[in-house]
Amino acid sequence: MAHTVGIIGSGIGALAVGIRLLSKGYQVTIFEARNIAGGKSAGVDVEGHLLDSGPTILRMPHLYMDLFSAAGKQFGEEFRARMLSPQYRVYQEPENYLDISNNENLVIENISRFSSSDANKYSAFLQRTRSIYQENLTPPPIEKIKFSPLLKFRPKKVIPNQSSVFQETSRYFDNVFIQQALSFHPLLFGRNPFSVHYRNLMVFAIEQQWGLLHIERGFFQLVQTLIKHFQVLGGEIALNTPIEQILTEKRKAQALRLASGKKMQFDYLISNLSPFLTQNLINKETNLAKNSPQQTSSFFILHLLLEPENNTFPPNTIFTTKNYGRFAQQVFIQHQLPEDPWLYLYTQTGGNNTLQPLMIMTPVPHLGKPIDWGKQAFTFRNQIVEKVNQYLPNFKNRINYERLTTPLNLQDEFQLPGGSALYPPIRRGLTNLYYVGDNTWTGLGLISALSSAEQVAKTILGENSAMV
Secondary structure (H helix, E strand, O other): OOOEEEEEOOOHHHHHHHHHHHOOOOEEEEEOOOOOOOHHHOOEEEOOEEEOOOOOOEOOHHHHHHHHHHOOOOOOOOOOEEEOOOOEEEEEEOOEEEEEOOOHHHHHHHHHOOOHHHHOOHHHHHHHHHHHHHHOOEOOOHHHHHHOOOOOOEOOOOOOOOOEHHHHHHOOOOOHHHHHHOOOHHHHOOOOOOOOEHHHHHHHHHHHHHOOEEEOOOOHHHHHHHHHHHHHOOOEEEOOOOEEEEEEEOOEEEEEEEOOOOEEEOOEEEEOOOHHHHHHHHOOOOOOOOOOOOOOOEEEEEEEEEOOOOOOOOOEEEEOOOOHHHHHHHHHHOOOOOOOOOEEEEEOOOOOOOOEEEEEEEEEOOOOOOOOHHHHHHHHHHHHHHHHHHHOOOOHHHEEEEEEEOHHHHHHHHOOHHHOOOOOOOOOOOOOEEEOOHHHOOOOOHHHHHHHHHHHHHHHHHHHHHHO
């Protein structure tokens, strides 16, 4: 008789581990509280147009290729994907920008337009990020793997007072714009570049080594393809089915109790939720702190449909802030809306030419601090639109439709406590409960989701092969 697996949540991590186990003959059921599968990557509807929910930066393409291979498919058969060049365009001001790619000589040439001395140090900086990446490739011991969130990448012991991403970047570059342009990655994950550990520079090394993939017409197409393959392999997705409790006995996860009251028993349980939320399903009286010192920021997101024009941006575009330190201080320390927000723009390409999708995102304080989003959301929205209009004249007149996402929406729609995008993993668990998803390593995004899914599948398969 086939082993049974119950998965809580239907994000990329859940679909990935489900596909791998289904391909080996397991019976897999995913339980999703919302009316649509895909988690944070399912997409959002703007006036009948499906747009990507948030940043959809595909690092380490081989992880996706391996997953599709497990499903018996070839990556890219059902959608178009291309390598990005530039990977990012970072603007200092409307007519002044730095293109970042995984062509070392080209980046050096681009940096030299701002500072020749900084250009001469780029190769050393790149080598430093590669060494950081290599230092953090230690896999967890297999006997400990099921007691903690899983991922190939396991940090070594953190030594107190080690430098931050910004401090490490500043060791190589003196130009304040170059410092900002090469230390922004933590902001994409809701972390402060001035305080987050320098190991997060490994993301830069990963992008330089493997490049960035862009899915034409939206990342949600890849998600829908994974959902289809999951179901074709025999997997079941129960939508509108929230989990009320994970039932345990002697520190072992035994079953799920649905919100309907129905109890369902499985051989293995996997959670694609935040470990904090998962722990709350185990221990119902757990009080989730709204203002943890390790809690990440939240995000303010604008999804727009624009009248098309030729003067558009590359898929990943960044508008820097005039005072990087002040911006970080306001958002992460003072928990205020910034005077001059740092902006990430994602352009969804390859659709019809009727309307042009654009997503604009910026980190903002989580809900642990009092910001009245009912009063301030549209004021902040106007501030962002005015800033973009400086870089793209007539931008605000091209907006046909829009949708605002505040920390309140993130908390309510995606069950993110305090609207915080990622929480630090809980380092405890049950002997029969596994974690997958981007929460297994704060700062690696989809890499965490796919790698944790691969590790969980290998661990479950390994346990059963050992019993044969």
